[in-house]
Amino acid sequence: MPDAMSGKRVPSRELFDLVAGHFRVLGEPARLALLHSLADGERSAASLLAEMKISQANLSKHMTVLCQAGFVTRRREGPYVHYQLADARVLSLCELMCDRLESDAISAHELIATRMLRED
Amino acid sequence: MPDAMSGKRVPSRELFDLVAGHFRVLGEPARLALLHSLADGERSAASLLAEMKISQANLSKHMTVLCQAGFVTRRREGPYVHYQLADARVLSLCELMCDRLESDAISAHELIATRMLRED
DNA sequence: TTTCTCCATTCCCATATCGTTGTACGGGAA
DNA sequence: TTCCCGTACAACGATATGGGAATGGAGAAA
Structure with missing residues (x-):
């Protein structure tokens, strides 16, 4: 098709x-x-x-x-x-990107916390 | 402040x-x-x-x-x-940008149409 | 082991882009 | 008109980035 x-x-x-x-x-x-x-x-x-x-x-x-x-x-x-x-949508693009980066930062933070708790 | x-x-x-x-x-x-x-x-x-x-x-x-x-x-x-x-949000970023471009294209099209109708 | 496959990395070159400097244009005041 | 100011443009060097060719390296099969 x-x-x-x-x-x-x-x-x-x-x-x-x-x-x-x-x-x-x-x-x-x-x-x-x-x-x-x-x-x-x-x-x-x-x-x-x-x-x-x-x-x-x-x-x-x-x-x-x-x-x-x-x-x-x-x-x-x-x-x-x-x-x-x-166009105000440009700001939406930036905010969306910032949200993404913020999520990544939080994930990285949690990952680090997990590693610190884990016994290697 | x-x-x-x-x-x-x-x-x-x-x-x-x-x-x-x-x-x-x-x-x-x-x-x-x-x-x-x-x-x-x-x-x-x-x-x-x-x-x-x-x-x-x-x-x-x-x-x-x-x-x-x-x-x-x-x-x-x-x-x-x-x-x-x-992260699916990446696609949202692209779609948002595409929407913007589409709007611009429509605006440009209307502008051209207006100029064609106008008697210079 | 050796060899092959699949993918990542490195080196090099061409191009693009940023920032600075200097200049040109255009409007307003004298 | 001439002058100054505000802005845009052009030319330059420095740096960054993408693409190609060659190499490196991990894993599977023989």
Whole structure:
């Protein structure tokens, strides 16, 4: 039975590339911190620059990447630029990942506790 | 009022590094395809190698990365090795990202349609 | 034991990406 | 107009990462 008739989804290589590319955008600590700073609402480039400990050029590049990925929108107001989360689901992704890591940490902790109780 | 008393979570740089590192693991098309292949259950290394169009060394390296990230578990059975998803939530992450991309695509489509209807 | 299979690891190269520096663009004020 | 400020872009070096080829190592069979 061919996949087309099985009802099962068969992702194409292009889809994997696209999804992986967006995960890679989230695979940068500085960009995660920037997204986190935008969680409370719109922020100006200057305020982000003041908060983060990165250079102006670096900030601009990271924000460009986030905009191209569709995670953030850019709004120009005179000489100033304001950034905003384009989609709150991005934060859901981060929270989901954090939950996973937390579970792993707990499991590791229990494993260590078990080993300490066990008589080798 | 300090952050510690505001109830607001202030992630550390180490947490951003950790989360970003795990997102980077998902930022590889081949690894996403491997995770997808494991969605239906345990698979042997040989069957994964037969399905994917990558070299044996490459497969082994990718699976090692997935195991170290805690996404996959490795089980040895004689000379054979079987891999299994360690956490179904990984698939949730991928689905969430796909939903986002789908929404973007729809938005882009509507935008194009609007422009086509508009008289410039 | 030897030999074979299956998988992991190591080394090397090509490519990609991050951060810095310097520069260019664009808007507002003088 | 000229100047300054805020931001984006380009070019560079350093580092990281994926892929291929070769090697290593564990286990099973002879």
